[in-house]
Amino acid sequence: MDLVAACRAFVSVGTHGSFTVGASVARIPQSVASRRVAALERHLGGRLFDRTSRSVTLTPFGRDMLASARRIVDLAEAMEHDAERARLRPFRLAVPAVCAPRSLARLVVEARRHDLNLELRRGEPAERARLRQSLEVRAALVCVPPDEAAWRVPLGLAGGTDPDVDMLRLESLRAPRADRRARRRRVWISPEDDVPHVRDPLTRLRDAVGLQPTQVAVAVSVVDAAADALAGTDLVLCSPAEAHELGLHWRPLGGLRPVRGYQVSAGAREDAERLRGELGAAVARCLGVPEAA
């Protein structure tokens, strides 16, 4: 027996002194109201109403039960209200600053469809780790080496002009000996990639092919990096999606396959699984994971 539904019918009929009115106020058919009251009477082991042809009156047992039944109905309503509020409480998630606003908006919409009220905080890797540590967010998308990642984004080099080749090699940035004072072309690493597993192999390759230390450097922001690429001959380390967004020409990097790896860091395993599971595809779009992968 549904105790709460039965109590609701009992309280409604008892208050209005009529099965017809009571049922209509409780928005159930009269037959259902009768059935529920009868079930409750069986459950409690006593008659709640004296039914005559003209009216319905509470028995002394029914009067004793009415206050308790009302408390059950009120409590159930309070619980439903609380549940609704808890469902609407925002789920704060720290996401990479490089995610495009459009794809983030689509993620929020998708999450609402799954009854998840996402509130996104964009930040660079260190900032996201900090937010997660200080519990200012419930979960964060953090940078991890590709083999531990739930999402992988291949990186390459993007420049302002079409390079006319299929692949860009770092050594092509090496200044010839005869070229003395010209500004050396640079590769900018955006703050998102200022993590050891992306940055260090690239700087190691820079040293190995004989570029100057300044020729592969971390940019203040991806915007600064893109500006140098658009205005001059510099290149930006980024994903194909980012390059598209910035209006740059993207090419894979020769001799090295840098990959951004992302994983969810969350206090509750269930939160992490939701983001990886039902929202996984939308998160992938935000991070710029290529469609085919």
Add this chain to the structure above:
Amino acid sequence: MTVGRLLRTARETLRDAGLRGCLLVRDLDSGDELGLDADVVLPVASLVKVPLAVATVDRIERGELDGAAGITVAPGRVRTPGPTGLSRFRHPATVAIDDLLYLSVAISDEGASDALFALTPPSAVAGTLRRFGIDGISVRHPTRDLTDTPAERFAPDEVHLAHSLAAAATTAGQGHPVAQLDAGRANSGSARAFVELLHALWRPSRIPTAVAGRVRELMGDNLLRQRLAPDFSSDAARWSSKTGTLLNLRHEVGVVEHADGQAYAVAALSESTVPAAVQPQAEAVLAQVARELHDALRAARG
């Protein structure tokens, strides 16, 4: 360009190339100088072969040694990149002292240098420098120690690890866990000390004329010309020098003699923060900065 601006730009250029440079250029006739951190003492690597040559030639001139006497040198059998000449020989060779001098200075042959150090030990070379009034160059050990660094212990594809260690482990006051890079334990000196030595070799000094002349000739025959030589030699200028290279250290000291008679001593000592063994760009930048200091000094002279 003002001198202050010139030096600032030079420092920036060096930093962009990952270098800390200690340079001094001196007009050998007016004594005018221009330099950057010229008094910082660094390990000098193969630059020590210049004082060694001075001491050895001096002993030959004084009759203590016979330049024609053959010395049998055990083969070095070194296989790692860098060392030259007798260090790489696979069989014993007998070479005259005069020719060991040539190998030691012209191709920076460690085997030849150590054969000479066996005749004139480091302490005797240091004594000779003192006698000639050259201060600031410490000669503490023979050169075979230069070919026993961490770089020799890593596999060829891991040499950058040795260079990371070399570049990153400097302790306060130019100390270093690698003995050859510790200015307090290695053969060491400053850019200024080497300019003093070059000045004494190229202009009349307490070094006997015959000794100075022979050492100048040996330095003129230097075959390692990839570092400063491209920026200093021409048909109108003669470049005589000695290089020194060890892990992240790249040095060269020399004299450029112009056709018009002006001569400049150049000492360029550098340490790199870039963990790579082969760095032609760094060499080019060091030369460029040395040349700019030289040009500024020569322009002032008119």
